Amino acid sequence: MESWRKHPLVFWVFALPGTFWLFVFFLAPLAFIWLMSLGEKRGIVDIDITWTLANYARAFEPVYVKIIWKSVWISALVTLLCLLIAYPVAFAIAFARPRWKPWMLLGVILPFWINMLVRTYALIAVFRTRGYVNFGLEWLYNALWLDKLFGPFEPFTLLYNNFAVVAGIVYVYMPFMVLPLYASIEKLDRSYLEASLDLGASQARTFWKVTWPLTMPGVVSGIILVFIPALGSFLIPDLLGGTNAQMIGNVIARQFKSANDWPFGAALSFLLMYATFGALAIRALMAGRKSSMEV
Amino acid sequence: MDNNQKKAIMASKTRKEEEGSLPMRAKRSFRPTRRNFLTGTGAAIAAISFGPAVSFGAEEKKLNFYNWDTYIGETTLADFKKATGISVKMDLFADNDELLAKLKNGNPGYDVIVPTNDYVERMIKAGMLMELDHAKIPNFKYLEKRFQDAKFDPGRKYSITYMWGTIGVGYRPSKVKETPDSWKYLYDSDEYAGKIALLAEAGTVIGCALQYLGYSFNSTSAEEIAKAADLIIRNKKNIKTFAADNGQDLLASGEVDLTQEWNGDILQVMEEDKDIGFVVPKEGALLWQDCLCIPKGAPHPDNAHAFINFMNEPEIAANNALYIQYATPNAAAKALIAKMKDGKDYLENPAIFPPAAVMAKLEEAVYLGEARAKLIQDAWTKIQAA
Numbered sequence: 003m004e005s006w007r008k009h010p011l012v013f014w015v016f017a018l019p020g021t022f023w024l025f026v027f028f029l030a031p032l033a034f035i036w037l038m039s040l041g042e043k044r045g046i047v048d049i050d051i052t053w054t055l056a057n058y059a060r061a062f063e064p065v066y067v068k069i070i071w072k073s074v075w076i077s078a079l080v081t082l083l084c085l086l087i088a089y090p091v092a093f094a095i096a097f098a099r100p101r102w103k104p105w106m107l108l109g110v111i112l113p114f115w116i117n118m119l120v121r122t123y124a125l126i127a128v129f130r131t132r133g134y135v136n137f138g139l140e141w142l143y144n145a146l147w148l149d150k151l152f153g154p155f156e157p158f159t160l161l162y163n164n165f166a167v168v169a170g171i172v173y174v175y176m177p178f179m180v181l182p183l184y185a186s187i188e189k190l191d192r193s194y195l196e197a198s199l200d201l202g203a204s205q206a207r208t209f210w211k212v213t214w215p216l217t218m219p220g221v222v223s224g225i226i227l228v229f230i231p232a233l234g235s236f237l238i239p240d241l242l243g244g245t246n247a248q249m250i251g252n253v254i255a256r257q258f259k260s261a262n263d264w265p266f267g268a269a270l271s272f273l274l275m276y277a278t279f280g281a282l283a284i285r286a287l288m289a290g291r292k293s294s295m296e297v
Numbered sequence: 298m299d300n301n302q303k304k305a306i307m308a309s310k311t312r313k314e315e316e317g318s319l320p321m322r323a324k325r326s327f328r329p330t331r332r333n334f335l336t337g338t339g340a341a342i343a344a345i346s347f348g349p350a351v352s353f354g355a356e357e358k359k360l361n362f363y364n365w366d367t368y369i370g371e372t373t374l375a376d377f378k379k380a381t382g383i384s385v386k387m388d389l390f391a392d393n394d395e396l397l398a399k400l401k402n403g404n405p406g407y408d409v410i411v412p413t414n415d416y417v418e419r420m421i422k423a424g425m426l427m428e429l430d431h432a433k434i435p436n437f438k439y440l441e442k443r444f445q446d447a448k449f450d451p452g453r454k455y456s457i458t459y460m461w462g463t464i465g466v467g468y469r470p471s472k473v474k475e476t477p478d479s480w481k482y483l484y485d486s487d488e489y490a491g492k493i494a495l496l497a498e499a500g501t502v503i504g505c506a507l508q509y510l511g512y513s514f515n516s517t518s519a520e521e522i523a524k525a526a527d528l529i530i531r532n533k534k535n536i537k538t539f540a541a542d543n544g545q546d547l548l549a550s551g552e553v554d555l556t557q558e559w560n561g562d563i564l565q566v567m568e569e570d571k572d573i574g575f576v577v578p579k580e581g582a583l584l585w586q587d588c589l590c591i592p593k594g595a596p597h598p599d600n601a602h603a604f605i606n607f608m609n610e611p612e613i614a615a616n617n618a619l620y621i622q623y624a625t626p627n628a629a630a631k632a633l634i635a636k637m638k639d640g641k642d643y644l645e646n647p648a649i650f651p652p653a654a655v656m657a658k659l660e661e662a663v664y665l666g667e668a669r670a671k672l673i674q675d676a677w678t679k680i681q682a683a
Binding site: 043045046047065066068069130131132159161162240243244245246248252253256258259260261262263 | 392394395397398401402419422423425491498499533536537538539541550551552667670671674677678679681682683
């Protein structure tokens with residue numbers, strides 16, 4: 003552990019690039035955005051840092067609180083859906099034959115390798131009125147002779163509403179839920195499950211009393227990995243959402259683009275970040291208390 | 298590293314020296330403007346990441362063009378390369394705000410940009426455009442008289458009109474009862490509920506609502522803008538989406554039957570789908586000019602001038618305009634088109650060259666200062682959140 007004291011040169015050679023990267027490309031820009039959130043717009047391009055809190059105060063106007071609240075519940079719904087879908091998937095992969103596992107994992111990861119923008123546009127082609135879902139349903143409808151009974155097929159409106167936004171975010175962030183869940187289910191000691199069943203617990207009881215608590219770390223990291231990026235998403239509501247779909251990410255993006263109000267955009271981004279840090283801190287605190295109680 | 302980056306580094310150096318000589322004052326008045334800061338860091342990063350490939354004298358044969366999507370002829374850039382040896386790299390932007398946002402902290406390397414008239418004005422006021430050297434653009438003489446001067450750019454010192462046109466209603470004739478020749482169908486009616494797309498540009502969407510209500514597109518009255526916003530909010534249940542420069546695709550794919558769009562974008566899809574029409578609403582609509590400009594800090598200003606001049610060669614301008622189906626300001630190009638076989642289809646198309654009665658009702662957007670811009674943006678947020 004103390005070896006870096008003995009070889010300071012080696013330590014610095016290894017630490018420097020990372021530290022440089024962190025400072026120049028992460029902390030410095032972040033600090034600049036933070037400064038800007040305390041500034042005021044002067045003219046078209048200039049900003050003065052006046053240490054004002056007006057930008058933060060403006061973020062608490064009802065219109066923005068409403069949008070933030072909407073973003074939170076959409077993200078929560080997305081996270082829940084991801085969890086409900088990803089848990090069985092992760093379970094299936096973890097308990098599959100070893101020969102199949104890499105292929106199943108590949109199936110989860112593969113979409114990752116395709117640009118998110120491309121995937122979102124692909125969803126437009128899938129969901130739109132003359133899209134693949136409606137084509138498929140129409141084919142089925144006609145194949146079952148329903149058109150003779152109830153008249154021609156009426157395509158569903160799947161795009162440009164909240165459904166499309168939720169579906170899009172679930173689709174894009176699903177791997178973030180599957181992978182941590184898979185990791186924790188894979189690590190699960192199967193003998194616990196056998197012991198529980200041997201001692202007379204039902205399958206359901208075994209799941210809730212043994213499997214679920216033991217995979218909790220995976221669940222929690224999955225929730226964090228999905229909820230936080232979902233909260234900040236703006237591309238998906240922009241492309242798939244209708245007139246009501248705007249989330250806080252869209253408002254922030256607009257401040258930096260069309261509204262040309264960087265200080266306010268910076269304040270909104272930082273509020274989002276404070277909230278995220280707050281949630282993580284509470285979690286860490288609770289986890290800490292729990293472990294100290296167990297000890 | 299080219300001259301421009303060098304200049305930026307020099308500039309950031311002199312700034313540092315100035316601050317160094319006045320330590321006390323500098324400390325108290327810590328007011329880095331966004332532009333100073335970013336050009337400073339940008340230059341530093343450029344200095345780190347680029348090798349010593351310094352080129353003096355003649356410019357390298359390259360040009361970075363920042364353009365709208367579907368807004369240049371199929372072979373125009375290849376023709377330019379054939380004529381001059383300069384290869385053009387084209388990036389696309391979706392709206393003027395995106396263009397402004399990209400450039401406002403210093404030019405990331407574009408040589409020619411295509412802002413709309415009110416944004417030309419805004420960029421001139423912000424000192425973001427380079428003055429054109431008209432000696433290098435002799436083809437300027439081919440432009441129609443009315444485009445050789447402009448209120449938003451007196452003497453055309455900074456901009457040269459590329460194309461002009463209107464914003465109106467693209468529609469599917471087989472799905473509408475009568476020609477939707479009023480903003481009423483999009484802003485104030487349940488008739489086509491769920492089959493309407495408006496643009497995603499705040500100024501345009503609210504501006505057309507203002508015109509429908511009988512006010513000016515350029516109204517600065519907070520009360521009138523609020524009324525326009527209320528109108529849109531009331532009709533939001535009928536609007537499917539605010540389309541970012543892709544309304545013509547929504548119309549073509551059957552997603553909507555009415556869309557607020559630029560005339561040329563609709564005309565482009567009309568070529569493939571005969572069941573599409575375009576009409577300028579009777580309450581009036583927007584008249585715009587997109588202009589070729591050179592942003593300050595352009596790495597290849599000579600090539601940029603050559604490009605602007607090339608785009609105004611009558612033959613090039615004619616082929617370009619015929620391909621993208623927008624109205625060219627180039628009189629010589631129009632004369633050429635008149636001699637072509639299908640030239641009449643273009644020149645006599647009321648969707649490209651509106652008749653005088655329609656022209657009389659069109660309004661040009663004017664840049665009215667940052668306070669008005671904020672008024673519009675706040676109304677837009679309210680509309681989106683409602």
